[in-house]
Amino acid sequence: MDNILEVLKFINNLMAFVFDEIGKFITGLLGKGPGTELVLMILAAIGLITFGAVTMMALTWFERKIVARIQDRIGPNQAGPFGLMLPLADGVKMLTKEDITPANADRWVYLIAPIMIAAFAMTSLAVIPFAPRVAGVNLDIGAFFYIAIGSGSTIAILMAGWGSNNKYSLLGAFRTVAQLVGYEVPMLLNVLPVIMLSGSMSLFDIIAKQTDAPGGFGLPFILFLPVSALVFLISGIAEVGRSPFDLMEAESEIVAGFHVEYSGMKFALFMMGEYVNAAVVSIMFSTFFLGGFAGPIFIPPYVWFLAKAFSIFFIFMWLRGTLPRVRVDQLVNLNWKFFVPLSIINIIVVMVMSKLFVTFPAQPGLFVVSPLVYMAIMLVSGLGLLGLALTLASRSARRERLAIAQEAAEHRVANQAFATAQTGK
Amino acid sequence: MRTDFAFVGVLLVAAFLLMGAALVAASLLRPKKPNKDKAATYECGMETVGDAWVQFRVQYYLFALVFVLFDVGGVLLFPIALAFNQLPAWTVLVISLFALTLLSSLLYAWRKGVLEWD
Numbered sequence: 236m237d238n239i240l241e242v243l244k245f246i247n248n249l250m251a252f253v254f255d256e257i258g259k260f261i262t263g264l265l266g267k268g269p270g271t272e273l274v275l276m277i278l279a280a281i282g283l284i285t286f287g288a289v290t291m292m293a294l295t296w297f298e299r300k301i302v303a304r305i306q307d308r309i310g311p312n313q314a315g316p317f318g319l320m321l322p323l324a325d326g327v328k329m330l331t332k333e334d335i336t337p338a339n340a341d342r343w344v345y346l347i348a349p350i351m352i353a354a355f356a357m358t359s360l361a362v363i364p365f366a367p368r369v370a371g372v373n374l375d376i377g378a379f380f381y382i383a384i385g386s387g388s389t390i391a392i393l394m395a396g397w398g399s400n401n402k403y404s405l406l407g408a409f410r411t412v413a414q415l416v417g418y419e420v421p422m423l424l425n426v427l428p429v430i431m432l433s434g435s436m437s438l439f440d441i442i443a444k445q446t447d448a449p450g451g452f453g454l455p456f457i458l459f460l461p462v463s464a465l466v467f468l469i470s471g472i473a474e475v476g477r478s479p480f481d482l483m484e485a486e487s488e489i490v491a492g493f494h495v496e497y498s499g500m501k502f503a504l505f506m507m508g509e510y511v512n513a514a515v516v517s518i519m520f521s522t523f524f525l526g527g528f529a530g531p532i533f534i535p536p537y538v539w540f541l542a543k544a545f546s547i548f549f550i551f552m553w554l555r556g557t558l559p560r561v562r563v564d565q566l567v568n569l570n571w572k573f574f575v576p577l578s579i580i581n582i583i584v585v586m587v588m589s590k591l592f593v594t595f596p597a598q599p600g601l602f603v604v605s606p607l608v609y610m611a612i613m614l615v616s617g618l619g620l621l622g623l624a625l626t627l628a629s630r631s632a633r634r635e636r637l638a639i640a641q642e643a644a645e646h647r648v649a650n651q652a653f654a655t656a657q658t659g660k
Numbered sequence: 661m662r663t664d665f666a667f668v669g670v671l672l673v674a675a676f677l678l679m680g681a682a683l684v685a686a687s688l689l690r691p692k693k694p695n696k697d698k699a700a701t702y703e704c705g706m707e708t709v710g711d712a713w714v715q716f717r718v719q720y721y722l723f724a725l726v727f728v729l730f731d732v733g734g735v736l737l738f739p740i741a742l743a744f745n746q747l748p749a750w751t752v753l754v755i756s757l758f759a760l761t762l763l764s765s766l767l768y769a770w771r772k773g774v775l776e777w778d
Contacts, residue, residue, distance in 0.1 A: 332686075338699040351676075354676045361667065373664070413723040423734040424737075430742055434742065436738075500685075586744070586755060587756075
């Protein structure tokens, strides 16, 4: 029995073990010093960027396959078994395609935008916790860092749209900057309850708080904060501009939006930026609300990490395959008139609830309850709030619909009267 | 602590360099036969008229302003959230007041018609 546990422990810590050994080997080779640290950092950076690139390739294949199945097609099946070599073929194609710079473009802005979007997406990988003790870096402001670096891609998109000097590009960029970027607000407001419950912005602490470790709840935060989880997921999809919120590249209106003028490798960099951003959002959701890499011991943490991240990404693809694109006014209303007020009220509800009921006697609070009871209280209050908000929203939407119908009916009557008057004459 | 952010810097620089390297590699491999028609601005077969660098609707700007307001307000809430477990219970009132102030500014913009898109 002990032997099996030892083996399991070894398998679970394999990633940390391998990286420790590589670090030791290189330190032994070069000796201790700032130079060695720099070499290690550069190696880690290259490793993370490779992870990003491989993730992007895997996700493009996965997405094509899944969306094809949803639409009753087969999807890629020619390049290699199950079309698995398709991302590689794409890479070769992108490398050898002619690259066109429009004569009227602002050359430098046009050139730097794709590099920037991919680089910022890669930088946001720095704080991702892959397994215990395995991450680019364990920043103590990890959650905040993620939100801050996520805005970088918005600047790149504006640069691309403005630099191309194309009207479609410019419209796509404006849509991103004015409308999609607003979804960062509900995202930010819904990370706050997570930070309140965990008392730390370090992603490892947030995960530890959702496990059985001392001081932890032993339950994922999605059960404590259902409203936050839902709003974070939807606004995360909108923030990275994926369908059904992909107004910035709405094919039927503005062709391809901000990257209509890009071709070849530059286009590939935009795709890379988008896919890595989407992957990071799904990883962050699983970290904040599903307990990240934590899980029962018999499945290694890095497998949990991948399984959770891919399940969330599967939801993204599912929505893409089944939902039509939202209208501009719907997009704006959903964010500013529903998500933002709901998030602020939710923060207040969470605050009041977690001062009334606490799980640890050391914290100031009225009643001390067990984590399970606390979870039940939070879940019920969250779902109640969500139900209330949805009822209010559906009522006001109904009022609006009735008003529109009323107006149309009045028009019809007026037209009828006009027509009768004309023919009567 | 200092080395933590050093890593972020190293990663950012490495990412910029590697992505730039991808473009350089592509420029060595790809064909290069530019002509006037290829370099024309794309517009569904028509020849494009004028620049895209024009004045745009003020509504985009108003939304961006509301966004900045909430971004800054949200950032101010982060330290409060971080220290929340140690704060005495009555501070909930103060924080709620701040959050409701944010909400009231949203309601103001709403009533002023800034949030209508048509």
